[in-house]
Amino acid sequence: MTDMICVGSISGAYGVNGEVRIKSFTADPEAIADYAPLATEDGSREFDLQLTRPVKGGFAARLTGVRSKEDADALRGVQLFAQRARLPHLPDDEFYHTDLIGLQVHDTGGVLLGPVKAVLNHGAADLLEVQVPGSSKTVLIPFTQAVVPTVDLAGGRIVADPPEGLFE
Known part of the structure; x- marks a missing residue:
């Protein structure tokens, strides 16, 4: 697990006085x-x-050291990270996305499906992007209790019951 967690990003300048737009x-x-x-x-x-x-x-915000529109524009696309210790402790059934990346995903029979490459959310729900072993192909698995009943951070693995045909 990493000590830094991505908590936002800068989408560019807001106005001409050095404010930035934060997501x-x-x-x-x-x-x-x-x-x-x-x-x-x-x-x-x-x-x-x-x-x-x-x-x-998002929000308009002031950042220390950013005084002009040019300073703010130069930060467009920069992700902002916070120390894990400053973030709230999560319940057992919640996870920071960064903690899931790299975990090995197995089906309920123990067969390796591949490592988690990314955790995505396009508005409806979280999806695990799983890298198929020996291939450049990835598969998206819904990150729900029904499809992913077990996340074992300490063991470095996830047990998933993906919909039939998803990994064929």
């Missing part, structure tokens, strides 16, 4: 400010964050 990935979108300081993925920069107002698709 929050936290359960309570406004809570992203509570997890500051936030860092870039490589850890080369850290920012304190102050949300200034809600805007379409």
Whole structure:
């Protein structure tokens, strides 16, 4: 498990005075400010964050060290990470997406289906993108209790009961 969790991203400048547009990935979108300081993925920069107002698709915010539209535009696409210790402890049946990536997925009979390549959400529900062993093909599995009854973080594995024909 990683010590840093992605909690949001910068979608670009908001106005001309150095504000940025933030998209929050936290359960309570406004809570992203509570997890500051936030860092870039490589850890080369850290920012304190102050949300200034809600805007379409997220929030306008001020970041330390960002004073102009050019500074803000230069950060477009940057993901923001928080220390795991600053985030809330999750119940046993909830997981940070980053903790699932790389876990080996097995079917209920023990057959290896492949590792989790990514966790996606396109609005309806979470999906596990599983890399098929020995192939460049990936398969999307709904990340629901019915399809994925077991997640064993300590054992590094997931047990799934995917719909018939999905891995053929």
